[in-house]
Amino acid sequence: MAAIEVTGLRKSFGAKTVLDGIDLEVPSGTIFSLLGPNGAGKTTTVQILSTLVRPDAGTVRVGGHDLARDPAGVRKLIGVTGQFSAVDSLLTGEENLLLMARLHHYDKREARAVTADLLATFDLEDAAKRPLATYSGGMRRRLDLAMTLVGRPSIIFLDEPTTGLDPRSRRTMWGIIRKLVADGVTIFLTTQYLDEADELADRIAVLDHGKLVAQGTAAELKRMVPGGHVRLRFTDPGGLDSAARLFEDTTRDDEALVLRVPGDGGVPTLRGVLDRLDAHGVDVAELTVHTPDLDDVFLALTAAKGGA
Amino acid sequence: MAAIAIDSSTMLRRDLQHAIRFPMLTISALLTPTIMMLLFVYVFGNAMSAVTGHGDYVNFLVPGILVMAIGSSCASTAVTVNIDMNEGIISRFRTMPIARSSVLIGQVAGALIRTALSLTLVVCVGLLAGFRPSADFLGFVAFAAVTLMIVFAMTWLALAFGMATRTPGGANSTTLPLQFLPFISSAFLPPSAMSGGPAWFAAHQPFTPMIDTIRGLLTGGPVAQALPWAIGWCVAFTLVGYLWSLRLYNRDISR
Numbered sequence: 254m255a256a257i258e259v260t261g262l263r264k265s266f267g268a269k270t271v272l273d274g275i276d277l278e279v280p281s282g283t284i285f286s287l288l289g290p291n292g293a294g295k296t297t298t299v300q301i302l303s304t305l306v307r308p309d310a311g312t313v314r315v316g317g318h319d320l321a322r323d324p325a326g327v328r329k330l331i332g333v334t335g336q337f338s339a340v341d342s343l344l345t346g347e348e349n350l351l352l353m354a355r356l357h358h359y360d361k362r363e364a365r366a367v368t369a370d371l372l373a374t375f376d377l378e379d380a381a382k383r384p385l386a387t388y389s390g391g392m393r394r395r396l397d398l399a400m401t402l403v404g405r406p407s408i409i410f411l412d413e414p415t416t417g418l419d420p421r422s423r424r425t426m427w428g429i430i431r432k433l434v435a436d437g438v439t440i441f442l443t444t445q446y447l448d449e450a451d452e453l454a455d456r457i458a459v460l461d462h463g464k465l466v467a468q469g470t471a472a473e474l475k476r477m478v479p480g481g482h483v484r485l486r487f488t489d490p491g492g493l494d495s496a497a498r499l500f501e502d503t504t505r506d507d508e509a510l511v512l513r514v515p516g517d518g519g520v521p522t523l524r525g526v527l528d529r530l531d532a533h534g535v536d537v538a539e540l541t542v543h544t545p546d547l548d549d550v551f552l553a554l555t556a557a558k559g560g561a
Numbered sequence: 562m563a564a565i566a567i568d569s570s571t572m573l574r575r576d577l578q579h580a581i582r583f584p585m586l587t588i589s590a591l592l593t594p595t596i597m598m599l600l601f602v603y604v605f606g607n608a609m610s611a612v613t614g615h616g617d618y619v620n621f622l623v624p625g626i627l628v629m630a631i632g633s634s635c636a637s638t639a640v641t642v643n644i645d646m647n648e649g650i651i652s653r654f655r656t657m658p659i660a661r662s663s664v665l666i667g668q669v670a671g672a673l674i675r676t677a678l679s680l681t682l683v684v685c686v687g688l689l690a691g692f693r694p695s696a697d698f699l700g701f702v703a704f705a706a707v708t709l710m711i712v713f714a715m716t717w718l719a720l721a722f723g724m725a726t727r728t729p730g731g732a733n734s735t736t737l738p739l740q741f742l743p744f745i746s747s748a749f750l751p752p753s754a755m756s757g758g759p760a761w762f763a764a765h766q767p768f769t770p771m772i773d774t775i776r777g778l779l780t781g782g783p784v785a786q787a788l789p790w791a792i793g794w795c796v797a798f799t800l801v802g803y804l805w806s807l808r809l810y811n812r813d814i815s816r
Contacts, residue, residue, distance in 0.1 A: 328658040339653035
């Protein structure tokens with residue numbers, strides 16, 4: 254069964270169209286990632302799906318409940334962790350979790366148990382009784398997600414859960430998300446990082462200017478992106494010329510003495526490039542590997558759209 | 562219905578946790594009325610006694626200061642609500658299966674308790690400054706009831722002010738009328754001692770019947786004329802504040 258089904262979703266704020274007809278389907282128990290730059294409409298999508306903002310047009314079903322007719326039914330199933338932390342910054346971490354437990358009508362003992370459990374899971378036991386002013390960004394984000402989990406939601410929306418986090422906190426967050434999915438939860442994740450979508454998502458949709466410009470698995474998307482290449486810099490134009498004759502589909506920059514050879518940057522590709530340069534006695538001053546990133550996805554996808 | 566009661570009391574608990582951890586806003590709401598009281602008792606007291614014809618001006622003054630203190634607590638309430646509504650956790654509440662009005666009810670209940678506490682302290686300062694109410698037990702009960710009604714009405718209004726403005730500073734500014742209108746009312750002088758326009762305004766503005774009712778109840782004076790007007794204004798304030806707040810709370814958060 255699909256956890257989230259969206260057809261023809263539209264939303265404008267005044268004259269500005271933010272979502273211009275979105276269709277998507279997220280199967281239960283999977284991670285779906287909505288990828289896009291700032292201002293693409295990711296947050297608006299999450300706000301609509303989580304009953305915060307009313308859409309102008311389109312039908313949305315979350316966990317089988319129609320969003321327009323039964324928002325209360327949707328709210329019983331979902332949990333949301335927004336881009337801007339949805340925590341009470343005047344309370345301590347423990348008080349925040351107890352507040353959530355009370356709002357879910359747990360009795361005292363249950364509330365204590367759930368809170369203690371989540372504090373342990375999210376490595377917040379030492380900070381439990383400290384006010385949030387003393388928390389780091391990563392700790393706030395972990396508390397935020399812990400608060401979302403108090404109600405044991407079956408569908409979780411995560412709006413840029415790792416934006417602004419240091420690499421270690423990002424890894425921790427990824428681990429937590431994977432564990433949730435292993436327990437059967439459906440995750441709807443927005444991100445502006447391709448590697449994050451790549452790491453976590455079963456399916457990725459790319460959102461740009463309110464439209465989905467591509468949808469598929471990480472591998473499928475990467476094949477659409479010609480951005481991966483090996484960058485070779487030479488000391489003289491002769492080297493550049495001879496190297497350019499050795500490879501196909503290259504682009505060259507005569508001024509910088511740089512040649513870009515398309516490829517995924519994997520070891521076999523690199524070895525092939527180096528072997529060939531060696532065999533022909535071409536000296537390379539510098540070699541860098543460029544892997545496809547979000548910029549490439551967008552350059553590729555928006556360029557294709559502009560050309561049509 | 563039971564769910565609304567549980568959720569509202571959870572929200573009230575949260576509001577009181579804030580107030581205990583950050584008591585400055587509650588305390589600062591006490592400052593202006595207390596200073597006004599001391600100023601008018603000890604500096605202008607003699608002159609005012611002559612104008613009002615009251616032997617003990619402090620007995621005339623305290624009811625007015627109480628209504629002023631309610632106005633100044635409303636400023637704190639509006640600022641608190643404004644800051645709170647911009648907290649991310651309010652968005653979380655909206656996505657949760659809880660009664661929507663419980664957030665507002667919790668805030669109003671919290672403000673009622675904080676304001677009641679402030680008023681008790683103002684009365685204590687008044688007693689130290691020589692205030693001697695002559696009401697009997699029933700008079701005090703009626704005084705408490707009327708005061709709570711006024712606080713309730715003005716708190717709903719403050720809630721709407723707090724939500725209608727974008728910044729805490731703006732929220733504070735919108736409550737300035739509540740803080741300063743008592744100056745042109747029967748708080749310090751009977752309107753009959755004023756002249757022309759101000760006298761007319763003081764006689765007809767909402768705070769005058771509220772102050773006159775409280776004054777009558779505390780000092781054993783007449784209330785029959787002022788009380789219906791006080792109730793009328795309070796009902797109007799409550800309705801406007803409640804409906805406006807609800808509307809503001811239910812609007813699209815994206816705007």
